Amino acid sequence: MSRPRVTCLARRWARAASVAARGIGVLFAAASARADWPPPPQSDGVYGRFRGDTDLSLKLGGMIRDGALSGSVGGSIHYYSLLGVTGDYSESLGADDVHARSASVGVELRPLFLPRWALGYERGPAWVDLALDSAAIGFGAYFSDAEADGRGTRGAWMSLGLGAPLLGDASGPWIELRALRRFPDHAAAGVDAHNALFVYLSWHHVVQLGSPH
Numbered sequence: 540m541s542r543p544r545v546t547c548l549a550r551r552w553a554r555a556a557s558v559a560a561r562g563i564g565v566l567f568a569a570a571s572a573r574a575d576w577p578p579p580p581q582s583d584g585v586y587g588r589f590r591g592d593t594d595l596s597l598k599l600g601g602m603i604r605d606g607a608l609s610g611s612v613g614g615s616i617h618y619y620s621l622l623g624v625t626g627d628y629s630e631s632l633g634a635d636d637v638h639a640r641s642a643s644v645g646v647e648l649r650p651l652f653l654p655r656w657a658l659g660y661e662r663g664p665a666w667v668d669l670a671l672d673s674a675a676i677g678f679g680a681y682f683s684d685a686e687a688d689g690r691g692t693r694g695a696w697m698s699l700g701l702g703a704p705l706l707g708d709a710s711g712p713w714i715e716l717r718a719l720r721r722f723p724d725h726a727a728a729g730v731d732a733h734n735a736l737f738v739y740l741s742w743h744h745v746v747q748l749g750s751p752h
Contacts, residue, residue, distance in 0.1 A: 584661025586669055587709040588652070591747035594620050598715065600739035602629040602641070609641065611737060620652050620709065625677060627737060641735075643696060643719075645679015665707035673702040673715075681721060694723040702741070715739040 588594070598613035609629040617623030626644040652672035655661055661668045677698040684691045700717035717737040 584656050584659075584663075584668060585709075586665045586704075586707065587745055588620050590710070590745045592619055593617070593748045594623070594709065594743055594745050596713070596741050596743045598627075598737075598739035598741040600715075600737065600741075602627070602735055602737050604641075604735040608632050611739070613737070613739060613741075615647065617647070617649065620672065621649055623647050623649075625679075639684050641681060641683040643679055643681035645677050645696065645698075647675045647677035647698075647700070649673060649675045666704055669707070669709065670701065670703045673700070673713075675700040675717075677717075683723075692723040694721060696721045696735075704743075710744045711742070713739075713741045713743055715741050 594615075594617040596615045598611075598615070600611055600613075602609045602611045609631045611627055611629040613625065613627040615623055615625040623646070624644070625647045627642070629641040631639045649672060651674055655668070655672060661672075675698075677696075677700065679696055680693070681696050682691060682693045696719045698717050698719045700715065702713045702715035705712045705714065715737070717739070719735040719737070721733045721735060723733065
């Protein structure tokens with residue numbers, strides 16, 4: 540084999556090796572990028588809950604009680620999506636309903652977020668983590684104005700709540716459910732008289748109210 544031909548083959552092999560090396564480098568870069576995806580701000584298990592120290596929410600929906608439907612508005616404020624204050628106001632949609640108006644206020648605890656985040660259990664998808672962490676227990680006081688006999692009721696309540704974000708972020712629209720068990724100061728008629736269910740479309744927004752460290 541002549542020397543020029545050997546030189547030509549050597550150049551071709553060198554060129555092929557260079558192309559292969561570049562291809563391997565691209566593959567390794569792609570694998571590395573894949574391992575880092577999604578970016579940390581979206582995969583840290585927080586989903587915007589540390590943008591501030593306070594989760595504010597406004598709610599609009601209804602309350603089901605005694606087989607009747609009332610229109611409801613509500614609001615809540617939670618410190619680091621953990622402990623907060625919640626309030627609701629409901630008004631009957633029927634003129635002949637027994638309970639015309641109802642108002643309640645209380646405290647609420649969401650015990651799962653900080654332990655799950657600290658132990659590394661926030662692994663996505665975002666809406667699953669946020670929904671699990673929204674599980675809440677609450678208690679407080681209420682007053683209900685009875686339209687039929689002019690006698691209202693008041694007492695204490697306990698609740699279990701759960702929500703789901705529509706956009707996979709702490710701030711934005713949510714759907715929320717909260718079941719209440721009421722303990723009035725006197726007996727009310729009906730087997731379901733002490734139970735209520737709130738169904739809300741809410742808007743949450745995380746803000747910084749305290750001084751940042």
